[in-house]
Amino acid sequence: xxxxRDLCVALLGSGSVGSQVARxxxxxxxxxxxxxxxxxxxxxxxxxxxDAKRDAELPQELFTTDAERLVQGxxxxxxxxxxxxxxxxxxxQSLKGGADVVTANKALIAAHGPELAEAAxxxxxQLSYEAAVAGAIPIxxxxxxxxxxxxxxxxxxxxNGSTNYILDRMDRFGDSAEDAMRVASELGFLEAxxxxxxxxxxxxxxxxxxxxxxxxxxxxxxxVHREGITTVTAEQIEAAKQAGYVIKLLAIxxxxxxxxxxxxVSARVYxxxxxxxxxxxxxxxxxxxxxxxxxxxxxxxxxxAGAGGVETASAVxxxxxxxxxxxxxxxxxxxxxxxxxxxxxxxxxxxTAYQIMLEVRDRPGVxxxxxxxxxxxxxxxxxxxxxxxxxxxxxxxxxxxxxxxxEADLAAVVDALRGSEVVQQVTSVLRLxxxx
Amino acid sequence: xxxxRDLCVALLGSGSVGSQVARxxxxxxxxxxxxxxxxxxxxxxxxxxxDAKRDAELPQELFTTDAERLVQGxxxxxxxxxxxxxxxxxxxQSLKGGADVVTANKALIAAHGPELAEAAxxxxxQLSYEAAVAGAIPIxxxxxxxxxxxxxxxxxxxxNGSTNYILDRMDRFGDSAEDAMRVASELGFLEAxxxxxxxxxxxxxxxxxxxxxxxxxxxxxxxVHREGITTVTAEQIEAAKQAGYVIKLLAIxxxxxxxxxxxxVSARVYxxxxxxxxxxxxxxxxxxxxxxxxxxxxxxxxxxAGAGGVETASAVxxxxxxxxxxxxxxxxxxxxxxxxxxxxxxxxxxxTAYQIMLEVRDRPGVxxxxxxxxxxxxxxxxxxxxxxxxxxxxxxxxxxxxxxxxEADLAAVVDALRGSEVVQQVTSVLRLxxxx
Numbered sequence: 039x040x041x042x043r044d045l046c047v048a049l050l051g052s053g054s055v056g057s058q059v060a061r062x063x064x065x066x067x068x069x070x071x072x073x074x075x076x077x078x079x080x081x082x083x084x085x086x087x088x089d090a091k092r093d094a095e096l097p098q099e100l101f102t103t104d105a106e107r108l109v110q111g112x113x114x115x116x117x118x119x120x121x122x123x124x125x126x127x128x129x130x131q132s133l134k135g136g137a138d139v140v141t142a143n144k145a146l147i148a149a150h151g152p153e154l155a156e157a158a159x160x161x162x163x164q165l166s167y168e169a170a171v172a173g174a175i176p177i178x179x180x181x182x183x184x185x186x187x188x189x190x191x192x193x194x195x196x197x198n199g200s201t202n203y204i205l206d207r208m209d210r211f212g213d214s215a216e217d218a219m220r221v222a223s224e225l226g227f228l229e230a231x232x233x234x235x236x237x238x239x240x241x242x243x244x245x246x247x248x249x250x251x252x253x254x255x256x257x258x259x260x261x262v263h264r265e266g267i268t269t270v271t272a273e274q275i276e277a278a279k280q281a282g283y284v285i286k287l288l289a290i291x292x293x294x295x296x297x298x299x300x301x302x303v304s305a306r307v308y309x310x311x312x313x314x315x316x317x318x319x320x321x322x323x324x325x326x327x328x329x330x331x332x333x334x335x336x337x338x339x340x341x342x343a344g345a346g347g348v349e350t351a352s353a354v355x356x357x358x359x360x361x362x363x364x365x366x367x368x369x370x371x372x373x374x375x376x377x378x379x380x381x382x383x384x385x386x387x388x389x390t391a392y393q394i395m396l397e398v399r400d401r402p403g404v405x406x407x408x409x410x411x412x413x414x415x416x417x418x419x420x421x422x423x424x425x426x427x428x429x430x431x432x433x434x435x436x437x438x439x440x441x442x443x444x445e446a447d448l449a450a451v452v453d454a455l456r457g458s459e460v461v462q463q464v465t466s467v468l469r470l471x472x473x474x
Numbered sequence: 475x476x477x478x479r480d481l482c483v484a485l486l487g488s489g490s491v492g493s494q495v496a497r498x499x500x501x502x503x504x505x506x507x508x509x510x511x512x513x514x515x516x517x518x519x520x521x522x523x524x525d526a527k528r529d530a531e532l533p534q535e536l537f538t539t540d541a542e543r544l545v546q547g548x549x550x551x552x553x554x555x556x557x558x559x560x561x562x563x564x565x566x567q568s569l570k571g572g573a574d575v576v577t578a579n580k581a582l583i584a585a586h587g588p589e590l591a592e593a594a595x596x597x598x599x600q601l602s603y604e605a606a607v608a609g610a611i612p613i614x615x616x617x618x619x620x621x622x623x624x625x626x627x628x629x630x631x632x633x634n635g636s637t638n639y640i641l642d643r644m645d646r647f648g649d650s651a652e653d654a655m656r657v658a659s660e661l662g663f664l665e666a667x668x669x670x671x672x673x674x675x676x677x678x679x680x681x682x683x684x685x686x687x688x689x690x691x692x693x694x695x696x697x698v699h700r701e702g703i704t705t706v707t708a709e710q711i712e713a714a715k716q717a718g719y720v721i722k723l724l725a726i727x728x729x730x731x732x733x734x735x736x737x738x739v740s741a742r743v744y745x746x747x748x749x750x751x752x753x754x755x756x757x758x759x760x761x762x763x764x765x766x767x768x769x770x771x772x773x774x775x776x777x778x779a780g781a782g783g784v785e786t787a788s789a790v791x792x793x794x795x796x797x798x799x800x801x802x803x804x805x806x807x808x809x810x811x812x813x814x815x816x817x818x819x820x821x822x823x824x825x826t827a828y829q830i831m832l833e834v835r836d837r838p839g840v841x842x843x844x845x846x847x848x849x850x851x852x853x854x855x856x857x858x859x860x861x862x863x864x865x866x867x868x869x870x871x872x873x874x875x876x877x878x879x880x881e882a883d884l885a886a887v888v889d890a891l892r893g894s895e896v897v898q899q900v901t902s903v904l905r906l907x908x909x910x
Contacts, residue, residue: 062623168620174768174772176616176774179612179615179619179620180615183615183792183795184604184789184792185612186509186791186792186795187506187790194907253814253816257818258818273901274904277829277902281829285904288907292824294823294824296819296823297823297880301817302823303816303817304820305818306821309904310904311905311907312906312908318908329908332788334494334498334785334787334791335611335778335785335788337779338611338612338776338778339775340776341776342771342774343772343774346772348770349770349772352624352768352770352771354623355624356619356621356622358623359622359623378689379691379692380689380691380729380738380739381737381738382691382693382694382697382738382741383730384740385740385742387732387733388742393714393717423717437713446733466713470719470746470747470748471726471746471747472630472752
């Protein structure tokens with residue numbers, strides 16, 4: 039369509055991430071083609087068990103068990119099978135065949151990253167794994183590219199949503215460790231065997247990848263000092279809170295100088311105290327965040343959803359588009375610079391909520407009058423607070439919070455209030471953003 | 475050196491950002507060459523006034539007033555002059571000559587971005603402007619590349635450090651608007667003419683750039699609805715705080731549907747309330763943050779220093795390395811995959827602080843004994859809190875915070891405490907991270 043060349047994409051795996059990647063590629067085929075400048079054609083989805091119950095929305099004819107055949111001739115291979123083998127072998131075959139590879143396989147990259155990167159470099163193919171660390175949050179690309187002219191000195195990450203959820207429940211809800219783990223299991227934050235998460239193995243794999251990228255050094259996963267959260271008690275959490283700290287499981291990668299003057303790197307995972315004023319302290323529930331310190335850039339933080347099928351699919355597709363663009367113009371331009379040319383809508387069309395502060399006559403019926411003014415324009419109040427006016431006797435101060443409505447309607451409300459004889463003054467109008 | 479080809483880099487401007495870019499390129503020449511795979515040779519620095527007092531650390535022979543000649547034959551041109559002309563004309567000349575261009579010029583990109591992007595695309599050159607928005611924080615690259623497979627629905631940014639500093643002083647320190655502005659001026663957050671910042675013009679330019687990138691649509695700067703902070707009063711700030719909100723100057727870019735069903739985009743700047751629990755609320759002082767909502771990725775936030783000479787230089791150099799890599803292998807590999815091969819240092823070498831919770835005999839001399847145990851191993855206490863033991867009569871609970879020390883020394887302290895006859899139990903040992 040539109041004269042776009044076809045790029046053949048092979049997908050290995052159709053689990054929680056793979057099925058989302060397939061769905062998004064199929065649903066957004068035209069738009070992705072416009073952004074890339076070539077059509078990403080999903081040639082097939084390799085799975086272990088062809089008969090397993092799977093997403094009925096995906097065309098069944100795409101499924102195959104012959105992964106080796108699928109990757110032959112592919113321009114881009116997306117590996118979402120997980121595990122070390124046969125993922126590693128299939129990635130090597132794909133690279134040998136000249137395909138770019140996109141993966142989310144943190145265990146594989148942590149254990150065999152250098153070997154795979156070497157294989158990619160030998161053939162001039164691209165190996166990308168943004169999705170292997172911190173789900174949807176861009177961290178690999180910023181570390182590799184945005185900070186390529188800088189020196190990273192330290193990276194501290196909350197990279198395991200399961201343990202962050204548990205520690206957060208203990209901190210903000212006062213749960214015991216057992217109760218927090220039970221709730222986490224019920225909500226799907228923990229697998230049947232929670233060891234990988236609670237003993238810090240998952241975080242250690244991510245620490246390996248982050249440290250290797252940040253410091254241009256091969257950091258083997260065995261070299262990561264690892265402590266999980268099983269020793270964290272409610273008493274420690276409470277003592278931390280009293281002292282103005284919070285306990286977080288941190289993956290830390292750092293440049294440092296040994297006592298004997300040797301310059302080196304350290305990678306470790308352990309539960310640690312951080313100040314409640316630190317940006318990492320405001321990372322709640324299953325969220326992840328990576329706090330980077332670099333010589334020129336100073337402190338940066340990348341925050342978002344660390345896991346989830348569709349969230350991780352976002353990171354996978356970002357890498358797929360990057361890989362695909364390399365085939366298009368001999369080097370990437372900015373995808374989608376062909377403008378979508380959407381119309382610019384005036385501010386009257388936005389949906390927002392208002393907080394209106396007014397001085398009104400302090401007498402019966404005023405609230406009803408004001409509520410009527412709102413209702414006549416399709417706006418309803420979500421909160422009203424009344425207090426004694428600081429400005430004039432016989433007056434009251436009202437702070438009205440509205441529900442979300444069209445700005446044009448909200449502006450009309452303000453005009454009506456200004457013109458109302460029960461309103462002495464509209465002191466302040468502020469919009470409320472962020473779905474608070 | 476090492477057989478690297480030379481890439482000729484022309485720098486236009488030697489102000490607060492340009493002088494840092496030049497310094498970093500010269501100081502880190504070898505390392506940048508290893509990362510890029512080619513040597514970035516600074517061919518010259520074009521300035522308006524050759525006699526102006528400038529950074530004496532930079533080789534004076536690099537300076538020239540002939541910018542037009544300097545850009546001829548350059549592989550990469552870095553435009554850090556600011557202003558519309560002659561920056562725009564020089565960028566067009568550079569692109570015509572086949573050079574990649576890196577700029578921090580938000581006013582220029584906001585006003586002429588599409589024209590310049592078109593010119594770059596026509597010759598297959600790269601135009602990058604990460605440094606034009608939010609200083610050191612990677613936001614352009616994540617929006618363009620990491621989210622290239624996603625749909626961005628809304629972006630809300632704190633993108634002007636000056637106004638955030640003022641509003642933050644009013645909120646956390648109770649300053650009046652006048653006092654906050656005075657402090658901001660004294661600290662260099664405001665120019666002599668603060669209009670660009672306080673009236674929201676700077677934020678509006680950034681909103682334009684963000685909206686254009688996020689929605690693949692040309693959003694002219696005139697279409698940005700703009701309100702500054704001059705109407706924000708101490709009374710509003712206090713009322714916001716009482717209600718659990720904070721007032722931030724937000725630049726908002728959003729996909730939305732008009733009342734008549736038209737799909738379009740909106741871009742605006744205004745002071746708005748957000749919940750104090752929102753991630754954007756924890757952005758203090760001169761810091762910036764951009765909160766992105768995308769269909770698959772969900773909520774992401776990018777946080778850091780929004781301005782500053784060396785901070786912005788980090789973003790410039792990231793773009794320079796990206797541009798340079800395109801010349802090296804016919805497409806970018808991961809820079810620096812040739813491992814730096816730094817040694818991995820064991821956890822005993824890290825420097826950290828401990829919080830140690832212990833049960834001790836409640837009798838005179840115990841604190842002195844414990845302090846001696848620390849001092850003998852080169853560790854000093856930064857805080858000691860004593861309370862009645864919950865565990866045993868005649869005992870006290872101590873919570874000791876140490877100053878930062880080598881982990882090996884801290885571990886030795888814990889061992890000594892465990893072996894001490896005044897210590898009944900070491901209940902908890904936690905590391906304290908983040909320079910709290």
